[in-house]
Amino acid sequence: MILSMAWRNIWRNKLRSLIIILSISIGLFAGIAVAALYHGMIKSRVHLVINSEVGHIQLHDTDFKKNYEAKYILQEHDELVKTISQLSQVKTMIPRSITTGMLSSVTGSAGVQINGIHPYLEYTGSSLSKKLVEGRLFDTIKHNEILIGRKLANKFKLKPGSKTVLTFTDSSGTIVSGAFRIAGIYQTENAPMDERNVYVPIWDLNTLLVIGNAFHEIAVILKNDNDVEIVQKILQKKYPQLKVESWQEISPETDLMVNTVNQYTLIIMVIIMMALSFGIINTMLMAVLERTREIGMMLALGTSRIKIFFLILFETIFLTLAGTPIGILIGWLVSNYFNNHGLDFSRMGSEMMNSFGFSTMIYPEFPQDKLPMILLIVITTSVLSSLLPAIKALKLQPVEALSR
Amino acid sequence: MDNTVIDAHNISKIYNQGTFPVYAVNNVHLHLERGEFTALVGPSGSGKTTLLNLIGGLDKPNQGSIIINGQDITKLSANELIDFRLHNIGFVFQSFNLVPVLTARENVEFIMQLQNKKKDEMQTRVMQLFKQIGLEDKMNNRPSQLSGGQQQRVAVARALASKPQFVLADEPTANLDSLSASNLLDIMAKLNAEENMTFIFSTHDQRVIERARRVITLVDGKITNDSAPTKTTMEIQSATLVK
Numbered sequence: 001m002i003l004s005m006a007w008r009n010i011w012r013n014k015l016r017s018l019i020i021i022l023s024i025s026i027g028l029f030a031g032i033a034v035a036a037l038y039h040g041m042i043k044s045r046v047h048l049v050i051n052s053e054v055g056h057i058q059l060h061d062t063d064f065k066k067n068y069e070a071k072y073i074l075q076e077h078d079e080l081v082k083t084i085s086q087l088s089q090v091k092t093m094i095p096r097s098i099t100t101g102m103l104s105s106v107t108g109s110a111g112v113q114i115n116g117i118h119p120y121l122e123y124t125g126s127s128l129s130k131k132l133v134e135g136r137l138f139d140t141i142k143h144n145e146i147l148i149g150r151k152l153a154n155k156f157k158l159k160p161g162s163k164t165v166l167t168f169t170d171s172s173g174t175i176v177s178g179a180f181r182i183a184g185i186y187q188t189e190n191a192p193m194d195e196r197n198v199y200v201p202i203w204d205l206n207t208l209l210v211i212g213n214a215f216h217e218i219a220v221i222l223k224n225d226n227d228v229e230i231v232q233k234i235l236q237k238k239y240p241q242l243k244v245e246s247w248q249e250i251s252p253e254t255d256l257m258v259n260t261v262n263q264y265t266l267i268i269m270v271i272i273m274m275a276l277s278f279g280i281i282n283t284m285l286m287a288v289l290e291r292t293r294e295i296g297m298m299l300a301l302g303t304s305r306i307k308i309f310f311l312i313l314f315e316t317i318f319l320t321l322a323g324t325p326i327g328i329l330i331g332w333l334v335s336n337y338f339n340n341h342g343l344d345f346s347r348m349g350s351e352m353m354n355s356f357g358f359s360t361m362i363y364p365e366f367p368q369d370k371l372p373m374i375l376l377i378v379i380t381t382s383v384l385s386s387l388l389p390a391i392k393a394l395k396l397q398p399v400e401a402l403s404r
Numbered sequence: 405m406d407n408t409v410i411d412a413h414n415i416s417k418i419y420n421q422g423t424f425p426v427y428a429v430n431n432v433h434l435h436l437e438r439g440e441f442t443a444l445v446g447p448s449g450s451g452k453t454t455l456l457n458l459i460g461g462l463d464k465p466n467q468g469s470i471i472i473n474g475q476d477i478t479k480l481s482a483n484e485l486i487d488f489r490l491h492n493i494g495f496v497f498q499s500f501n502l503v504p505v506l507t508a509r510e511n512v513e514f515i516m517q518l519q520n521k522k523k524d525e526m527q528t529r530v531m532q533l534f535k536q537i538g539l540e541d542k543m544n545n546r547p548s549q550l551s552g553g554q555q556q557r558v559a560v561a562r563a564l565a566s567k568p569q570f571v572l573a574d575e576p577t578a579n580l581d582s583l584s585a586s587n588l589l590d591i592m593a594k595l596n597a598e599e600n601m602t603f604i605f606s607t608h609d610q611r612v613i614e615r616a617r618r619v620i621t622l623v624d625g626k627i628t629n630d631s632a633p634t635k636t637t638m639e640i641q642s643a644t645l646v647k
Contacts, residue, residue, distance in 0.1 A: 001506075001513070001514060001517050005506065008505035009505055294501070294503065297497065297503075300460075300489065301489065301495060301514075301518075302486055302489045302490025303486070303490075303518060304483070305483065305486070307518070399462045399463045402462075402501075
């Protein structure tokens with residue numbers, strides 16, 4: 001009966017209860033909207049990292065990444081490719097030859113990472129081909145073509161057809177140069193990466209590096225994001241002489257960003273609920289004050305103080321929980337709407353967004369995985385908010401309360 | 405068999421107003437037996453409500469002992485007193501004091517639920533009580549849908565629901581019209597007779613005093629008269645109340 005009384009009590013002053021329920025709904029909606037926006041931003045950033053930059057997993061010779069020396073090729077690469085392709089979790093894999101060097105043009109020079117790619121595998125496995133904004137992709141007949149990023153092109157006023165020279169050391173340590181003509185210009189949402197990376201056909205780069213048909217890196221793209229750990233373990237066990245890294249290890253800043261944003265979401269929810277808790281406490285204190293006589297009567301009749309405590313606790317929980325589904329529903333509807341239509345932040349400055357590696361078009365995603373955390377925060381808030389009013393009720397003496 | 409319900413010895417309740425002690429109840433001795441129908445009368449401020457609060461375990465005396473059902477309730481802690489009241493004392497308040505969000509039936513059941521009574525037992529008792537107070541058709545009404553007299557009858561049923569040792573009623577007819585007051589008294593008298601329930605009530609109401617079988621008069625916290633309401637005592641009561 002205490003539960004039933006608690007539920008009925010919150011409707012004794014409908015307007016007051018509705019105001020607090022509405023506040024909780026709006027507060028929760030605001031928290032969910034922020035979480036959905038962050039979730040969408042992070043998901044798009046992670047997908048960008050996986051699809052345009054590193055893949056889910058990368059394999060290298062253990063010494064390769066120390067100085068990006070061309071001599072550290074992946075040994076027995078044919079057997080390696082065969083093994084990886086047989087794993088059921090693998091969607092595709094992209095072999096790359098990689099070196100660092102200098103790109104020179106008539107207008108200046110800059111240090112770059114030179115990525116030798118298999119055009120077909122790269123176009124189908126990564127999003128490079130979708131990011132082309134000027135010119136064309138590689139012509140399979142032509143030699144010594146290069147794709148450069150928009151930021152680098154702007155910096156040196158380069159355009160398709162412009163000539164550049166790449167200088168780097170080959171596998172024997174000799175400095176070599178090659179002239180490359182710009183086939184196209186690409187632009188991803190990560191401007192710093194666009195400035196740093198250039199792409200050339202793997203056969204042209206391998207000729208200059210003198211490594212035959214070998215390569216330095218295999219980027220593995222999986223069917224499911226959640227299989228990274230399993231596949232990494234399988235490959236590491238099978239190839240202990242190689243360095244098998246997950247995207248979180250290759251791009252720790254992205255992983256840090258994911259964790260930081262998760263913490264921000266938690267902090268924002270706690271701040272919102274703390275602000276709301278003052279409203280809940282005020283409402284419940286008023287309710288206790290108005291019902292002093294009634295609580296005194298209940299104590300006089302023999303209602304234990306623990307039951308009075310639970311009555312106030314349940315009232316507060318019901319009051320808080322009544323607003324929760326409304327807030328979650330509105331949050332879900334709004335998140336889904338913008339998930340389909342997107343939120344355009346280009347007016348805020350696309351350059352600023354891109355410089356942080358974010359797309360200007362964000363697709364907020366309802367943070368389903370954070371629902372248990374949100375519910376826990378809501379229930380904790382209501383329990384904590386009930387303490388002061390409940391203690392006030394417990395301190396009442398029947399004789400004094402009845403005389404009010 | 406010992407029929408004693410309340411045995412209060414030498415009880416006093418003192419309030420300090422500044423440096424002056426005020427005796428709300430002054431050295432009172434009270435002995436009540438099962439089945440009594442007793443009125444506590446006296447002018448305003450004579451200590452009737454304080455005495456009821458003391459014997460009802462709602463307040464503690466500064467001195468003296470109150471033995472109910474063989475137990476000195478002045479020695480019980482606040483939480484023990486709550487439990488003691490639940491199982492031993494029924495209360496009827498001046499301003500009805502029903503829980504407004506519960507129906508009449510739920511108000512009566514509430515006490516029995518606190519006592520962890522079985523559902524069958526509760527249903528039988530509720531039906532019996534509502535029949536006795538003549539409100540079988542109003543069982544599912546909320547207090548706001550009942551008249552003052554009907555609410556007070558539900559309050560009486562609630563007081564009796566737990567089958568207490570005695571029922572304390574603080575001015576039960578004060579907020580009722582004559583007809584409702586008369587009906588309520590009829591019901592209380594009937595329950596007193598049928599269930600041998602002990603009633604002790606404070607009152608200013610002459611009609612209530614006339615129905616009592618024992619009248620205790622309090623003046624300035626002291627019992628000045630304790631007798632059956634004979635014509636002579638009725639005159640004394642009237643004179644005291646007028647004063």
